[in-house]
Amino acid sequence: IDSMSFIDRLLKETVTYWRPTGYNEFGDPVLASPGEIDARWEDKSMLFIDKNGDEKHSRAVVFSTTGVLVGGYIYRGSSETMNPETVSGADQIRRVEHVRDIKNQNDLYKIIL
Numbered sequence: 001i002d003s004m005s006f007i008d009r010l011l012k013e014t015v016t017y018w019r020p021t022g023y024n025e026f027g028d029p030v031l032a033s034p035g036e037i038d039a040r041w042e043d044k045s046m047l048f049i050d051k052n053g054d055e056k057h058s059r060a061v062v063f064s065t066t067g068v069l070v071g072g073y074i075y076r077g078s079s080e081t082m083n084p085e086t087v088s089g090a091d092q093i094r095r096v097e098h099v100r101d102i103k104n105q106n107d108l109y110k111i112i113l
Contacts (some may be wrong), residue, residue, distance in 0.1 A: 011065065013076065014038065014077065015039060015041065015077070016034045016035070016036055016077065016079040017037050018034050018074075018090075019035070019072050031072065031083075032066075034084070037060050039064040039066075045059065049095070050094050058095075058113060059091060060091065060113045061113070062110075063106060064108075064111060070093050073085075073093065074090065075087050075089055095111075096109055096110070097109070
């Protein structure tokens, strides 16, 4: 069984991703234009440790084979809006976990919102 074809079959949803590219003079993130990625979205709460070492609860967990960065934004569906903070339902990525398959050839990302 090809592990990627199995995983790819599970990633049936389209989500919009705004990638952080740096920070402006006020320390706010600067985001790239939105792009679509294939994913699987699960509305679920789970405990996780954020980048500051604090224990938090997630709102959703998203799985994808596309790498994303903490501080970026994810939206369930398609959006061409440049500012994700004006998109109802867009959430900032608070943690990303990365695993490789047993052959060390394919990536899967667990994106915690």
